Amino acid sequence: xxxxxxxxxxxxxxxxxxxxxxxxxxxxxxxxxxxxxxxxxxxxxxxxxxxxxxxxxxxxxxxxxxxxxxxxxxxxxxxxxxxxxxxxxxxxxxxxxxxxxxxxxxxxxxxxxxxxxxxxxxxxxxxxxxxxxxxxxxxxxxxxxxxxxxxxxxxxxxxxxxxxxxxxxxxxxxxxxxxxxxxxxxxxxxxxxxxxxxxxxxxxxxxxxxxxxxxxxxxxxxxxxxxxxxxxxxxxxxxxxxxxxxxxxxxxxxxxxxxxxxxxxxxxxxxxxxxxxxxxxxxxxxxxxxxxxxxxxxxxxxxxxxxxxxxxxxxxxxxxxxxxxxxxxxxxxxxxxxxxxxxxxxxxxxxxxxxxxxxxxxxxxxxxxxxxxxxxxxxxxxxxx
Amino acid sequence: xxxxxxxxxxxxxxxxxxxxxxxxxxxxxxxxxxxxxxxxxxxxxxxxxxxxxxxxxxxxxxxxxxxxxxxxxxxxxxxxxxxxxxxxxxxxxxxxxxxxxxxxxxxxxxxxxxxxxxxxxxxxxxxxxxxxxxxxxxxxxxxxxxxxxxxxxxxxxxxxxxxxxxxxxxxxxxxxxxxxxxxxxxxxxxxxxxxxxxxxxxxxxxxxxxxxxxxxxxxxxxxxxxxxxxxxxxxxxxxxxxxxxxxxxxxxxxxxxxxxxxxxxxxxxxxxxxxxxxxxxxxxxxxxxxxxxxxxxxxxxxxxxxxxxxxxxxxxxxxxxxxxxxxxxxxxxxxxxxxxxxxxxxxxxxxxxxxxxxxxxxxxxxxxxxxxxxxxxxxxxxxxxxxxxxxxxxxxxxxxxxxxxxxxxxxxxxxxxxxxxxxxxxxxxxxxxxxxxx
Numbered sequence: 001x002x003x004x005x006x007x008x009x010x011x012x013x014x015x016x017x018x019x020x021x022x023x024x025x026x027x028x029x030x031x032x033x034x035x036x037x038x039x040x041x042x043x044x045x046x047x048x049x050x051x052x053x054x055x056x057x058x059x060x061x062x063x064x065x066x067x068x069x070x071x072x073x074x075x076x077x078x079x080x081x082x083x084x085x086x087x088x089x090x091x092x093x094x095x096x097x098x099x100x101x102x103x104x105x106x107x108x109x110x111x112x113x114x115x116x117x118x119x120x121x122x123x124x125x126x127x128x129x130x131x132x133x134x135x136x137x138x139x140x141x142x143x144x145x146x147x148x149x150x151x152x153x154x155x156x157x158x159x160x161x162x163x164x165x166x167x168x169x170x171x172x173x174x175x176x177x178x179x180x181x182x183x184x185x186x187x188x189x190x191x192x193x194x195x196x197x198x199x200x201x202x203x204x205x206x207x208x209x210x211x212x213x214x215x216x217x218x219x220x221x222x223x224x225x226x227x228x229x230x231x232x233x234x235x236x237x238x239x240x241x242x243x244x245x246x247x248x249x250x251x252x253x254x255x256x257x258x259x260x261x262x263x264x265x266x267x268x269x270x271x272x273x274x275x276x277x278x279x280x281x282x283x284x285x286x287x288x289x290x291x292x293x294x295x296x297x298x299x300x301x302x303x304x305x306x307x308x309x310x311x312x313x314x315x316x317x318x319x320x321x322x323x324x325x326x327x328x329x330x331x332x333x334x335x336x337x338x339x340x341x342x343x344x345x346x347x348x349x350x351x352x353x354x355x356x357x358x359x360x361x362x363x364x365x366x367x368x369x370x371x372x373x374x375x376x377x378x379x380x381x382x383x384x385x
Numbered sequence: 386x387x388x389x390x391x392x393x394x395x396x397x398x399x400x401x402x403x404x405x406x407x408x409x410x411x412x413x414x415x416x417x418x419x420x421x422x423x424x425x426x427x428x429x430x431x432x433x434x435x436x437x438x439x440x441x442x443x444x445x446x447x448x449x450x451x452x453x454x455x456x457x458x459x460x461x462x463x464x465x466x467x468x469x470x471x472x473x474x475x476x477x478x479x480x481x482x483x484x485x486x487x488x489x490x491x492x493x494x495x496x497x498x499x500x501x502x503x504x505x506x507x508x509x510x511x512x513x514x515x516x517x518x519x520x521x522x523x524x525x526x527x528x529x530x531x532x533x534x535x536x537x538x539x540x541x542x543x544x545x546x547x548x549x550x551x552x553x554x555x556x557x558x559x560x561x562x563x564x565x566x567x568x569x570x571x572x573x574x575x576x577x578x579x580x581x582x583x584x585x586x587x588x589x590x591x592x593x594x595x596x597x598x599x600x601x602x603x604x605x606x607x608x609x610x611x612x613x614x615x616x617x618x619x620x621x622x623x624x625x626x627x628x629x630x631x632x633x634x635x636x637x638x639x640x641x642x643x644x645x646x647x648x649x650x651x652x653x654x655x656x657x658x659x660x661x662x663x664x665x666x667x668x669x670x671x672x673x674x675x676x677x678x679x680x681x682x683x684x685x686x687x688x689x690x691x692x693x694x695x696x697x698x699x700x701x702x703x704x705x706x707x708x709x710x711x712x713x714x715x716x717x718x719x720x721x722x723x724x725x726x727x728x729x730x731x732x733x734x735x736x737x738x739x740x741x742x743x744x745x746x747x748x749x750x751x752x753x754x755x756x757x758x759x760x761x762x763x764x765x766x767x768x769x770x771x772x773x774x775x776x777x778x779x780x781x782x783x784x785x786x787x788x789x790x791x792x793x794x795x796x797x798x799x800x801x802x803x804x805x806x807x808x809x810x811x812x813x814x815x816x817x818x819x820x821x822x823x
Contacts, residue, residue, distance in 0.1 A: 115430065117418070117420075117425050118425070119418070141587070143430075151415070151430060152515055154538075154540055154589050193587050253587055254418055273543075273546065274543050274660070275610075277719060277722065281719055
């Protein structure tokens with residue numbers, strides 16, 4: 001039985017007990033041709049010492065017999081449900097396809113070749129509860145391992161930003177909400193090794209993939225618009241910087257999962273090392289392109305985001321530039337972003353007011369590009385009339 | 386025999402080595418957040434395998450000590466490949482006697498000496514550990530060598546290409562001579578901005594490393610960023626590399642022989658790629674016996690450090706490392722991004738004041754001419770002209786393009802090259818006139 005436990009202040013803990021159950025976590029395992037690993041991934045979810053979870057396993061039309069492995073590993077476990085797709089929707093496509101089926105307040109998307117440790121859910125849920133006001137997501141330290149499971153590094157290179165530039169420890173301001181089942185010593189260590197990444201942060205400080213636990217409402221709020229069910233994009237590439245800009249995040253500097261690396265080609269080093277690129281050229285280009293979908297989402301949902309964010313509207317939009325180390329000009333003058341702006345100009349202008357919109361754009365593009373943009377918008381409006 | 390000597394010297398108040406009484410632990414236990422890795426993962430995760438590559442050429446009288454010291458490691462998850470590099474001194478009789486029936490060892494005998502670097506790359510293809518140490522046959526590792534290096538690799542605030550520990554130097558009779566290696570960069574340990582290890586209770590822990598030893602390692606370890614140059618490391622045996630980085634830094638076609646030391650090539654290049662961590666604790670012993678061919682390679686035993694022949698040999702060796710970078714321009718320019726050209730300059734191992742002279746040498750120009758097509762393809766007309774002209778004078782630069790570019794020089798390239806030259810000339814004139822006016 002898991003519950004909110006006694007906090008230092010007995011009066012308040014009684015109240016917390018009356019509030020009912022702890023947050024539930026929905027795991028989402030998205031598998032594509034990882035028959036060799038998905039079994040141990042599923043097992044690692046089953047071994048969580050946090051009972052308030054459910055798990056959806058999606059198979060993206062694997063061709064290596066994964067489906068059978070998944071059925072076998074899940075067995076009859078009522079906490080699991082399996083969805084076998086007959087078409088590969090890719091990672092982001094699969095998430096958007098099942099997002100409405102995930103019922104947990106928290107969502108962890110686990111790569112089907114990764115591995116989480118038994119304390120994973122409990123630790124993440126505790127940190128989500130401990131931070132007053134909440135965070136968009138929590139990201140824990142992940143060990144990098146080789147294909148055969150051999151340990152390679154103690155953490156993903158970018159985790160923690162520039163040598164853990166954030167203040168360590170949240171004990172001073174942590175809420176009293178505390179989950180049972182977490183030993184005193186571990187609880188203390190957890191709070192001591194957690195850091196808050198502020199919304200203004202302009203880099204990448206998180207582990208990849210399976211180490212991140214999002215709030216479901218943030219995933220829904222920031223949900224990208226995409227016409228086709230197939231959506232070739234990495235979930236964290238889009239969601240992590242966006243969710244952080246919206247509502248900050250927390251880093252848990254305790255190893256809670258393992259991230260599996262596969263034999264890479266000559267253009268990428270395998271274990272991540274600061275100053276040495278790990279992605280391939282094509283991969284980097286794609287991630288940069290797909291990250292611009294943040295701008296598309298904010299333009300389409302401008303009426304919602306402007307109300308929620310007020311003055312911070314543009315600051316959040318600029319995330320898509322900073323996360324790729326681009327200047328605002330490089331980002332907003334790119335053909336992709338110009339196209340998005342032309343398409344949604346009328347809506348944006350309606351929500352933000354045309355003067356404010358023009359001023360914001362003049363700050364972000366050169367005079368010449370601004371004039372070109374105006375011309376394109378004019379002809380676009382003529383066309384639609 | 387050596388152990389006794391060292392114990393004596395320690396009593397004499399010489400620097401402390403890593404204590405390790407319990408030789409041979411049966412299986413390596415790793416702890417994550419105080420839980421054994423096995424229990425945590427049900428066998429899905431495994432401790433890292435270390436590859437020791439022991440290269441011997443005619444050190445039959447020492448190699449037994451080296452083998453014993455590897456067998457005595459307190460981290461048991463290793464493999465050791467003994468490569469006999471064409472020895473003629475009866476070394477081959479020694480190996481089996483010391484290996485006995487230890488299944489972690491294998492022995493390969495090469496018919497002739499293909500150089501230390503040649504043998505090192507040859508052996509990399511025949512081993513599989515993700516962490517690699519090349520052991521010189523005349524050196525000795527202390528029992529805690531592997532566990533300490535691994536602990537540092539896993540607990541550093543940032544991952545690095547290689548870790549390098551200090552050494553105790555000792556003489557032929559086994560007597561300790563000094564407590565540290567002269568060229569091991571203590572200064573860098575002191576000045577580094579990234580010192581120490583991550584908190585002991587939240588990192589992967591190797592069970593052979595006690596709290597006390599962890600603290601000691603943390604006090605004596607520092608990361609040196611890839612932007613720092615110079616020779617930072619102890620010699621040969623005191624380094625532990627990540628295999629992924631060694632792979633990036635390896636030559637093809639090494640079977641024909643690379644008559645140079647492994648550390649002379651791998652240390653500067655791997656460091657330029659991923660940075661180093663220095664551990665200012667002696668974790669191995671470096672034998673001085675009047676015949677150390679280090680930095681020269683076994684082939685030229687007559688060449689002594691400081692002589693002209695030695696310098697010429699060293700420069701040629703390092704030019705080979707530079708050529709590797711140029712040969713794989715596409716890959717390295719991507720990996721290193723805007724650090725590519727500074728890395729080329731760095732790997733010449735020539736001080737920056739001497740670079741002009743280095744690039745004026747015909748041998749250097751030949752190397753660049755051989756790979757100019759790749760550089761051109763990667764950087765495009767304007768950038769490649771700038772980078773080459775930054776290093777070579779106009780005549781040699783033009784010849785590099787003329788002789789090297791496959792398909793010859795196009796008209797537009799010709800025009801751009803000489804237009805750039807004209808611009809350079811004019812701006813030089815202008816600044817000269819300005820100086821005169823002032």
